Amino acid sequence: MTSLIRGRPRHATGHIGVRVGHAVLGGVAGVVWLVLPVMTSVAQDPVPATGGGPVAAAPADGAGETEGTGGAEGAGEAEGAGEAEGASATDYVLPLVAVAAAGALGGYGYVRRTRRARSRTTPGIVSAQPPTPSPVDLERQAGAALVLADDCVRTSREALGHVDADEAVIRALRAAGTELSAAFAIWQRYGEGVPEDPVGRRQALVGVVGRCAEAGRQLDAQAAAFDAGWDTADALTAAEGRFRELAARAxxxxxxxxxxxxxxxxxxxxxxxxxxxxxxxxxxxxxxxxxxxxxxxxxxxxxxxxxxxxxxxxxxxxxxxxxxxxxxxxxxxxxxxxxxxxxxxxxxxxxxxxxxxxxxxxxxxxxxxxxxxxxxxxxxxxxxxxxxxxxxxxxxxxxxxxxxxxxxxxxxxxxxxxxxxxxxxxxHRGAVGAQARALLAAAGSAAPADADRLARRARELAGRDVRAHGNPFAGEAAHESGLAGVVLGGVLLGEEGDGGPVVAFGGPDTRRRLG
Known part of the structure; x- marks a missing residue:
């Protein structure tokens, strides 16, 4: 209950106040309507005659007229009094109906708000406390983070071979590799059932995502420095020379x-x-x-x-x-x-x-x-x-x-x-999933006998991933231009008909900067 109260948005209180004000206003209007006829009748009553003393007699020659007039006026006053009593009773009906209606509406609104508060969470609370991802969703997020971080490290290491980078760039790549290795180690233990309690397993997956994010941040921070060294090098001439060497060697x-x-x-x-x-x-x-x-x-x-x-x-x-x-x-x-x-x-x-x-x-x-x-x-x-x-x-x-x-x-x-x-x-990194990469990482630090088994299993899983993935750029034109291979290899992201953006040195935020 305390968390719900703290999570209630401020504008919800304002809406409740407006509704209460409307109910009160309706009640006041009903009361005014009820009292108004009474005040009006009081204002219209004649001044009462002075009691006790005799009325002065009129002259004798007007005595008949006076008596006749007095009789008529008395009869009129009696009739008017009867009509006033009937009118005042009628005037009370509509105000009473208005007051009853206002009370009914106010009570209905109060009950509805109470039921709504008990049966569901308000939109403000939902936005303040988003739904917790399930273990399956969290595993999927951790696996995707591992694949992305591994791609970033591999691409950056590959790109570093074409430029004489400064020490800060090299240190960033090493730091990213260290974070990635730690993330793979956590993932591998998670797959082996360690830790066993649900809270600990959730924290392990969160740790995988956090380590991968830090690896990407290290690379993103040095992307500009890498580009500065890359632009000053005669990289095109070097790439053409390496191309000719490999073509002759094939x-x-x-x-x-x-x-x-x-x-x-x-x-x-x-x-x-x-x-x-x-x-x-x-x-x-x-x-x-x-x-x-x-x-x-x-x-x-x-x-x-x-x-x-x-x-x-x-x-x-x-x-x-x-x-x-x-x-x-x-x-x-x-x-x-x-x-x-x-x-x-x-x-x-x-x-x-x-x-x-x-x-x-x-x-x-x-x-x-x-x-x-x-x-x-x-x-x-x-x-x-x-x-x-x-x-x-x-x-x-x-x-x-x-x-x-x-x-x-x-x-x-x-x-x-x-x-x-x-x-x-x-x-084939455009198609290989997290499990094969994790086994390969584990093999790198295992004893020789275990390393051989893990590496062979990683190769088997990677081949299965490639066969299951297929290649959307497997047409004849894509094959003749070599586009299918570089998309499968992760050189291009494969998001467009021409292969999409080329992947550069950097983390998730900078690897697409070349367009």
Whole structure:
């Protein structure tokens, strides 16, 4: 009741006062109407005759006239008195009806206001105390905040590679990354059921939103400083040089991928399937935007120059990520193939040592895994990274594998999974949701065995998000211009037919400033 009173708007009191005033005014008017006939009758009564003394006699010759006149006047006065009494009774009826009506209206208004106050909250209270979002709505808000903050950090880090920024900009990006990591950690614990009480879980989601907002604020605060350094650099020439380098490199990467697929089978390179084609699409898009930026620079259109240059930089950077991912995987597959025989021998030696001790272990299952891997080596094409991962997992939990070739194999497969997941999320960030990003963030700080599992799960969820999202710019024209790829990659926001605004360095308030 106290909160309701405090939340009542001031104008509500004014409305109640007006209504009470109307009721009182109606009552006063009724009373005036009631009293007015009485006052009027009193004012119109003749002055009463003086009592007691005799009236002076008229002259004798007018005695008859006097008597006649007096009789007539007496009769008139008697008749007038009767009419006055009837008129005064009639005059009382209408005022009484008016008073009764005014009282009835006032009582009806009072009852209605009382019922309304008990049955619902007034508009003023609703605006002062907005409805509390449900846990589902709050989870949705926190997930959206994580995706936005992660996009801002990734885009800003990507843009920073094209400019010689000052220390304040670099510190802001680091601070934003720290806030984002904390937000992901809270989100991950929330998904694991910590905390358990409803109030604590709500506060955890509020903390996620707050951390993400602070990450964006850090980047927004340095957007102008970033632009100052970006404008002074010969960024267009650098972007054109990087474009030519990647265009010349694409054919060699394609050949290396084909040779690896032929030797080790499609499963060995499945993680980068289609990456070379996507990189070429990004370069096609970059061609048009680099030409646009050059034309705008020659014509003196600074805004158009910045839009074209930033879009080209984003596309070129993602083309580099895609081609780099293919090159790295090819190297990792070859390295894993070289490590695998020694890893098998080392794992078998460790299991043999465990059998000679009284310590509990799982040598039977491990023997089965190692035997299957040895059979694959002689059966034909196989996936060296996957085989090495199984060998490492076979001795996991037995107390072995902490040094030597087993440890080197564990580091290789974990690093490969982390980089593969991060690359995929980065070049498909226009479609990847919060859960995949959170798992990837958790993998970055986990133990090697857990990091490998989390990263692979993050890659799986991210792929599912991309397939579910689709691409509204998947038409033939969009594909030929490379527009579909850069929208999916988050270089453009995809809000308009031409791909929409290009995303720049900054947080939520400044990332659209290039239009």
């Amino acid at each position: 054919a060699g990467v394609q050949d290396a991928l084909a040779r690896t697929r032929e030797r080790y089978g499609p499963a060995a390179v499945d993680a980068v399937q289609g990456y070379v084609e996507q990189a070429k699409d990004r370069l096609v898009f970059a061609t048009g935007r680099l030409n646009q930026a050059r034309q705008e620079a020659d014509s003196g259109d600074g805004d158009g120059y910045r839009r074209g240059l930033r879009a080209a930089q984003g596309a070129v950077a993602q083309a580099g990520v895609l081609l780099g991912a293919v090159t790295r995987l090819v190297d990792e597959v070859r390295t894993a193939a070289g490590l695998l025989p020694a890893a098998l021998t080392g794992a078998e030696a460790e299991l043999a040592g465990l059998r000679r001790t009284a310590l509990p272990a799982r040598p039977v299952h491990a023997d089965v895994v190692l035997a299957a891997v040895r059979a694959e080596l002689t059966a034909g094409p196989y996936d060296p990274l996957d085989a090495l991962r199984r060998v490492v997992r076979a001795v996991e939990g037995t107390g072995g594998g902490r040094a030597g070739v087993i440890a080197a194999g564990a580091e290789l497969v974990t690093r490969s999974a982390l980089r593969a997941a991060d690359d995929f999320v980065g070049v």
